[in-house]
Amino acid sequence: MNVNGNGIITEKLSSFHLSVLVFMTQFGVVIFALPQMLSKTFGTNGWVMLPAYGIMVILNLLLVGAVYRLGNGRSIFAILEQAIPRVLLMPLYLFLVAVWAMLGCLVAKQYVLIFQMIAFPTTNPMLFKLVMDMLLIWLMLKGLYNISKAATLFFWFSVWMILLVFFFYGEFKFSRLTPFILKGGEGGLRDYVGIFAAFLGYELSILTFQYTDAKTKFLRSTIYGSLLTTVFYTYICFVAFGFFSFQQLNKMLYPILDLMAFIRFPFIERLENLFYGFFLFTVLLTVVMYLWSAKEACQRIVPKIKEGVLAPAIVLTAYVMAFFPETLSEVQAWLQVFSELECIIAMGLPMLLLLVLGLTRKKASGT
Amino acid sequence: MTSAQEITPPMLARTLHEFEDCCDLVHRVMPGHGIDLLYFGNLISGDRLNRDLLSLIETSDQEQLDRFFRQSQFVRMTDSKELVLGILAGHAAFFYKGAAYTVDVAGDEGRSVTPSEVETTITGPHDAFTEQASVSLAMIRKRIKSPHLKVIRLSVGEVTKADVFVLYIKDIANMDYVNELKKRIADIEVDAVLDTNMLIQLIDDNAYALFPQMLTSERPDAIASKLVAGRVVGMMDGSPTAFSIPASFVEFFSSSDDYYMRWLIGSSTRILRFIALFITVIFTALYVSVTTYHYEMIPQNLILTLAESRSRVPFPPVYEALIMELTIELLREAGARLPSKIGQTIGIVGGIVIGQAAVQAGLTSNILIIAVASSTIASFVIPNYTMSASIRLIRFGLILLAGLWGNMGLAMGLAAVIIHLCGMTSFGSSYVTPLAPNQPAEWKDVFIRAPFSKLKYRPTQQRTKNRLRSQMKR
Structure with a gap:
């Protein structure tokens, strides 16, 4: 137990917290469109490709785990700045x-x-976003440990929705899955990456090194989360593929939203917008983790500026930027570009760090 | 000539000077024995003074008196400040042969032990703490017959100097908590602390937080169970409420009754309380959200009833709901302040006004009445009054948000509450444990009340070194 000057106990992330944090950062709104993306890109039974994506994520996490082990859990910024001058890192x-x-x-x-x-x-969507951003600043300023606590609570508050999938068992037909596997897909490389974007979020675990200790079991926990x-993803998409026909899926924009609209209770029905509201929890976590990571990196550029100023400044800049893509399709186009960049970061950053660690080791052993 | 003789005459004069214009101070002079006696007539027990001291003094000669004052019940004073404090605490001060002595003859007049009106239970003991800390402490001592139960006395209030007691069980409680609590109490700088509920606001982690960060109770059995579980307890003279630290959000949803009933019944009651929490927080807000923005969520056969009920109401649902919620809160507050006999009248008048007249006048719909009434009733299911009040306050915010942005507003409001809860700590430990940090093994004493044979360990929040409760036979 570590107690700081204010009598407040500072704790490290537990294994469960880290898994949930990774899961909550990864899981997001993409699930609503995922079955359609899969059927368009890979064709019939596109859901079978999801485990393959899962394996790619694990491979990438192994790289992150190697950085964790070789760097002895040091922060990635410390590793980089040890070998490369700060000016070059800017x-x-x-x-x-x-x-x-x-x-x-x-x-x-x-x-x-x-x-x-x-x-x-x-209603002007930027008004919604303004309130959401205020929540995000509030959460960001509480620090990673409290973000992970919020992730755990949000997890319990939203994970029960997976039980709703039971409602579709009655309408589920194996014949709709068709005996064909991956036929009729028209996707190219960009579409493959677009689907991988649904899994993004795990790579931010690279910034959590200094919040972990041996008990966190970093690599194992992040892999469990992913x-x-x-x-x-696979379960939900599998059910969606057996609920809607292949042709239907190709035409629907957000199949999971339509799926949820089928749920009826005697006293309430058309629950999709209520459940979509609850999805705010997972979206908040995804967004806060990206913004928090941006803040961590920004603090290295301007170390003298306080966290309380930096967090609102980043959120405000991002808010202004959000005015530019106006329609959903524009947002999706921008998202595609930035996800592609993020994929490069996800793979490239651990590799760069491994290179730096390898070189510094060599140097140390040479002297 | 002793040094005490040099100090004492000014000490009597100084003490009398300190208590100038205090007409309740009694100054008795016994010239035959050379004794001056000072005490507050209302603070001491006249019986004890006369029977145990004065009757003996009057029949004693000089030699016997000398021996008498050497008894251990007489505490010799050298500091006039301490002497003054002693007299204020209900001691009698004797000035004899140049020395000053105090004897504790404090009277124990006070309210007798009665059942708690705030925390009633159906089964289990009915006695509750009283304003006298000595009586309350005795209730705990009677329940925990162990020399390991330690009681530390502190004092708060620059002017009021009320006694505060910190209780813990050695080897079970974590001394970090004990020391932190002592430190925080000692650091209080305020003129007066008049009640435990006031004291805990002066020592909590987050002064601006919405929820109580320390569990308060009037029930000795509940407090004894907290001590045995490894928590640290605070009590204050003059207040019938004790508090325990550290506290977690879910702890406020358990009651002593859960442990006295069979486990299945206790467990169902616990689950019922969490359902009540859910209802009280979102039911009215959901009504507002659905009837304002999401009519498609209402099934066809219900929509006619709802439309009919809402057709005569001239206000948007959010105003309708706020007016009704406000009326209920007014009724609750009036009921709480009025004497119980008149309070009943308020209940009847409120019931008729709300139940009948408001609907007939077309000010509100029947279904809203059901929503508001059930969420109010649900809020009273929460056993702790402070927590129940905090949760009722959140409801207003959620209704406003639901009126503004429907389900999105509701989700944003709930997210804000969750973020607020996650940032809260109770004496440095997480307020939302055992959810985060996640301790699923402890859920069996949080969301349900498992059979006693399954409750083998003390909660991790207490950070006790002695986690195993005991070996329990199956």
Whole structure:
């Protein structure tokens, strides 16, 4: 137990917290469109590709785990700054801040635009985003440990929705899955990456090193978190493929929203917008993790500026940027670009760090 | 000539000077024995003074008196400040042969032990703490017959100097909590602390937080169970409420009754309380959200009833709901302040006005009445009054948000509450444990009340070194 000067006990992330944090950062609004993306890209039974994506995520996490082990759990910024002069690192930091802040802001904008589409066609979506951003600043300033606590609570408050899938068992037909596997897909490389974007979020675990200790079991916990995402995605998409026909899926924009509209209780029905409202919890977590990461990187650029100023400044800049893509399709186009950049970061950053660690080791052993 | 003789005459004069214009101070002079006696007539027990001291003094000669004052019940004073404090605490001060002595003859007049009106239970003991800390402490001592139960006395209030007691069980409680509590109490700088509920606001982690960060109770059995579980307890003279630290959000949803009933019944009651929490927080807000923005969520056969009920109401649902919620709060507050006999009248008048007249006048719909009434009733299911009041306050915010942005507003409001809860701590420990940090093994004493044979360990929040409660036979 570590007690700081104020008598407040500072704790490290537990294994469960880290898994949930990874899951909550990964899981997001993309699930609503995922079955359609899969059927368009891969064709019939596109859901079978999801475990393959899951494996790619695990491979990438192994790289992150290697950095964790070789760097002895030091922060990635410390590892980089040990070997490379700070001036040379500035462009990299700026790039990271820009991509992370924009991704966070676009995910939030996408969420509010979809909500506007289904329930509030006349309200200005930027007004929703303003309130959401205030919540985000509040959460960001509480620090990673409290963010992980919030992730755990949000997890329990939203995970029960997976039980709703039971409602579709009655209408589920194996014949709709068709005996063909991956036929009729028209996707190219960009579409493959677009689906991988649904899994993004795990790579931010690279920033949590200094909040962990041996008990956290970093690699195992992050892999468990990503596996949970893969299992949830696969399960939901499998049911969607057996509920809607292949042709239907190709035409629907958000199949899971339509799926949820089928749920009826004697006293309440058409629950999709209520459940979509609860999705705010997972979206908040995804966005806050991106913005928090941007803040961490930004703090390396301007170490003298206080956290209380930096967090609102980043959120405000991202808010202004969010005015530019106005429609959902514009937001999606921007998201595509930034997700592609994020994929490069996800793979490239651990590799760069491994290279730096390898070189510094060599240097140390040489002297 | 002793040094005490040099000090004492000014000490009597100084003490009398300190208590100038205090007509309740009694100054008795016994010239035959050379004794001056000072005490507050209302603070001491006249019986004890006459029977145990004065009757003996009057029949004693000089030699016997000398021996008498050497008894251990007489505490010799050298500091006039301490002497003054002693007299204020209900001691009698004797000035004899140049020395000053105090004897504790404090009277124990006070309210007798009665059942708690705030925390009633159906089964289990009915006695509750009283304003006298000595009586309350005795109730705890009678329940925990162990020399490991330690009681530390502190004092708060620059002017009022009320006694505060910190209780813990050695080897079970974590001394970090004990020391932190002592430190925080000692650091209080305020003129007066008049009640435990006031005291806990001066020592909590987050002064601006919405929820109570320390569990308060009037029930000795509940407090004894907290002590045995490894928590640290605070009590204050002059207040019938004790508090325990550290506290968690879910702890406020358990009651002593859960442990006295069979486990299945206790567990169902616990679950019922969490359902009540859910109802009280979102029911009215959901009504507002659905009837304002999301009519499609109402099934066809219900929509006619609802439309009919709402057709005569001239206000938007959010105003309708706020007016009704406000009326209920007014009734509750009036009922709480009025004497119980008149309070009943308020209940009847309120019932008729709300139940009948408001609907007939077309000011509100029947279904809203059901929503508001059920969420109010649900709020009273929460056993702790402070927590129940905090939760009722959140409801207003959620209704406003639901009126503004429907389900999105509701989700944003709930997210704000969750973020607020996650940032809260109770003496440095997480307020939302055992959810975060996640301790699923402890859920069996939080969301349900498992059979006693399954409740083998003390909660981790207490950070006790002695986690195993005991070996319980199956």
